[in-house]
Amino acid sequence: MPLRVRLYILWRRIGRAVRPAIDWLVATIAVAIFRLVRALDVDRASNIGGWVARTFGPLLPVNKLGMDNLRHAFPDKGEAELKAILREVWDNLGRTAAEYPHLDRIWDWTDSNPGDGRVEATGLQYFEDLRGDGKPAIIFTAHLANWELPAVCAARHDLPVTAVFRTPNNAYIAKRLLKIRRGTMGELLAAGSGQAVAFAMASVLEKGGHLGILVDQRLTRGYKIDFFGRPASTNPTLGRLARQFDCPVHGVRVVRLPGNRFRLDLTPPIDLPRDAEGLIDPEGAMRVVNAVVEGWVREHPGQWLWLHNRWRM
Numbered sequence: 001m002p003l004r005v006r007l008y009i010l011w012r013r014i015g016r017a018v019r020p021a022i023d024w025l026v027a028t029i030a031v032a033i034f035r036l037v038r039a040l041d042v043d044r045a046s047n048i049g050g051w052v053a054r055t056f057g058p059l060l061p062v063n064k065l066g067m068d069n070l071r072h073a074f075p076d077k078g079e080a081e082l083k084a085i086l087r088e089v090w091d092n093l094g095r096t097a098a099e100y101p102h103l104d105r106i107w108d109w110t111d112s113n114p115g116d117g118r119v120e121a122t123g124l125q126y127f128e129d130l131r132g133d134g135k136p137a138i139i140f141t142a143h144l145a146n147w148e149l150p151a152v153c154a155a156r157h158d159l160p161v162t163a164v165f166r167t168p169n170n171a172y173i174a175k176r177l178l179k180i181r182r183g184t185m186g187e188l189l190a191a192g193s194g195q196a197v198a199f200a201m202a203s204v205l206e207k208g209g210h211l212g213i214l215v216d217q218r219l220t221r222g223y224k225i226d227f228f229g230r231p232a233s234t235n236p237t238l239g240r241l242a243r244q245f246d247c248p249v250h251g252v253r254v255v256r257l258p259g260n261r262f263r264l265d266l267t268p269p270i271d272l273p274r275d276a277e278g279l280i281d282p283e284g285a286m287r288v289v290n291a292v293v294e295g296w297v298r299e300h301p302g303q304w305l306w307l308h309n310r311w312r313m
Contacts, residue, residue, distance in 0.1 A: 031176060038101035042118075045098040046260050053094025054087050063090075066306040073228040074301070088302025092256060096146045104184050106262070107152045119149070120257075123266030126250060131159045136205040136247040138238055139266075142216040142293045143305040145256035151212055152184050153264060162187040162204045163212040164197075201237065205245045213238055215286075216293050218310055223283050227290050228297075230311050234290060239282030242272060246280060251289070253296045256303050267292070 037045050057063060066089060070082045077085075099106060108117035121127075130137055139161065141150050154161040165188055189200055204211050219235040226232070242249050248269040255263045270292065273284035297304040 034101050034176075037098055042099065042102045042105050043260050045102060046095045049094040049096075049098025050091040051094070053097070054091040057090035057093070058087065062307050065309060069306045069310070070301075072230060072311075073306075085302045086306065089304070089306050092145060092303050093305065093307070095256075095260075096148075099146055100148065103148055103152050106146070107149065107156055107184075109153070109156070118261050119153075119264065120261070121153075121264040121266070123252075123264075123268070126266050126268055127157070127159065130210060130248075130250070131157070134208055136208050136245055137210045138205070138213065138242060138247060138249045139210060139252055140213050140215045140238055140249065140289060141252050141254070142214065142296060143308070144296060144300065145254040145262060145303045147214065147254055149254050149262060150252045150264060154210075154212070155184060159210065160187065161210045161212045162189050162201075164189045164191050164201065164214070166191045166217075198237070201241060202244065205241060205247060211241070215289055216305075216310065217308070218312060220313070223286050224313075225283070225287050225290050227294060227310065231313070232290070232311050233313060234286050236282055236286060238289060239272075239280070239285035242285055243280040243282050249285070249289075251292050251296075255300060 037049075040048070063086065066086050067082060070077075070085060074082065074085075106118055109119045109121070110117075130139075139150070141147055151161065151163040153159075154163075189197070189204070191197060201211055215235065215238055217235065218233050220233055222233040222235045223239075224231040225234045227234070238249065241247075249272060250269060251267040253265050255265065257263055270288060272288055273281045275281045275284075
């Protein structure tokens, strides 16, 4: 066996051996930062997070990907305007990260004083319908503003929603985040590509539950559907579940407002295309959903995660 191959195998073995220790160290540091940020008030934490991200984020290599994505999406905008949008993207990302330890404090909506705190909402009539009809439904959202808030809203106001989320690769951090999320977001389902996850999602709807899904992430084997004028690999899960259960599909977005405030907009049930048999067309449904998300992003381009390689095939 060549020496180069032996060294490579040795390096891989060393990496596997020390990985748990490195993950533990990273998680310990992350927990310490979490507690430090939690000790701050919400405004100070959000403002510091925004400053750190917009100051140092543009220095990272991924900033180039963000600019490339923006150039393709908005060919009519000049470089200065695109840089301003990307700076806002970094600011929003930093604020969202810093707000994570404060999710339970940010959601201060009460039925007696709606909209008087940090949060306001539209589409409340559809929320009441979902809460009281006892039927299954799918609620989709995107990585806009602080995208964790819809799950917090549902949990606080007695709307049973099982939120599908992606677990971090670091097992120690994943365990910590799961504990936080379960305390503020209700039922959770770890995302994955296996059949077990698909069956679990179907089981939620089969029991008359509500499923919360982020739909703006790339899936290599997904439908190739235009998003900002370019084909993007789109996860077909929502469309297939909507076809299987013929259930209502709503969209919910978060808009970041001045003064560290937020607005949640819940759409009415979305009219999805159907095939000759009268069943929901999964690919057509995802085209409609992509169009809805694109419309949201066009309204507030600086609040979406342009740093994600959404168009890689």
